[in-house]
Amino acid sequence: MNVDLIFRIAGIGIIVSVLHTVIKQAGKEEYAWLATLAGIVIVLTMVIQVINEFFETVKAMFRLY
Amino acid sequence: MEIVQILGFALIAAVLLVVVREQRPEIAMELSIAAGAMIFLMLATRIASVVQLVWDMAREAGIGETYVASVLKIVGIAYITQFGAEVCRDAKESAIAAKVELAGKVLILLLAVPIVRGILETVIRLLS
Numbered sequence: 001m002n003v004d005l006i007f008r009i010a011g012i013g014i015i016v017s018v019l020h021t022v023i024k025q026a027g028k029e030e031y032a033w034l035a036t037l038a039g040i041v042i043v044l045t046m047v048i049q050v051i052n053e054f055f056e057t058v059k060a061m062f063r064l065y
Numbered sequence: 066m067e068i069v070q071i072l073g074f075a076l077i078a079a080v081l082l083v084v085v086r087e088q089r090p091e092i093a094m095e096l097s098i099a100a101g102a103m104i105f106l107m108l109a110t111r112i113a114s115v116v117q118l119v120w121d122m123a124r125e126a127g128i129g130e131t132y133v134a135s136v137l138k139i140v141g142i143a144y145i146t147q148f149g150a151e152v153c154r155d156a157k158e159s160a161i162a163a164k165v166e167l168a169g170k171v172l173i174l175l176l177a178v179p180i181v182r183g184i185l186e187t188v189i190r191l192l193s
Contacts, residue, residue, distance in 0.1 A: 003074060005103070009096045010081035017088030036089070043092050047099045054102035055145070057109045061116055062141025063134055 005050065009043050016040075071107055075100070094156050101148060135180055139173050 016039030023032040059065065078100035086093035116137060123133040146169025153162035 003077065006074075006078050006081060006096065006100060009092065009099060010085050013085035013089045013092035013096065016092065017085075020089075036091075039089070040091055040095070043095045047095045047102075050099050050102045050106075054105055057106060058141050058145055061109065061113055062137045062144075064138050064141045 005046065009046065012039055012043050067107070067111070071104055074104065074107070090156075094152070097155055098152055101152070105148075132180060132183075135176050138176050142169055142172055142176070145169075 016036055019035045019039075020032045023035055078096070082093050082096055082100070085096060119137065120133060123130075146165060150162040150165045150169075153159070153165060
């Protein structure tokens with residue numbers, strides 16, 4: 001299991017929050033929101049694979065078909 | 066020492082969560098889901114051996130396969146339900162968490178029906 005996924009998600013979170021602040025300071029509130037949304041989508045695509053693997057493991061382990 | 070590995074992972078995840086939650090609570094939620102799933106995946110081989118142990122013991126004791134399979138299914142559903150409900154509750158959505166728990170309870174009840182029926186049939190056979 002790779003720990004760097006956690007670091008990657010946290011890094012994206014920090015970058016997104018910095019971007020949000022910078023764009024907000026520039027007076028473009030709607031683009032700041034868009035940047036946050038893009039960050040969430042990117043993180044979700046990364047997390048969804050782990051969730052899929054987790055569900056598949058649980059299903060195989062407890063024979064939930 | 067697998068526990069040290071998992072503890073280290075959990076501590077790193079907790080620190081990162083505290084940092085990220087301050088700024089972006091929505092990404093912190095995904096981070097916590099990923100951390101929870103990864104800790105389970107780290108434990109997967111161990112849990113699989115415990116499940117195998119249960120199967121072996123049931124086979125030695127001569128318990129029907131269907132009963133053991135139902136019990137294991139119930140454990141699996143309970144684990145997944147708990148996971149989902151905790152994630153929802155972390156996101157301050159306790160209403161959704163309650164519904165997830167309700168769904169888990171209903172599905173577990175449905176799975177338990179054959180076992181309950183078996184017990185009742187045995188009792189009736191003993192009484193008559």
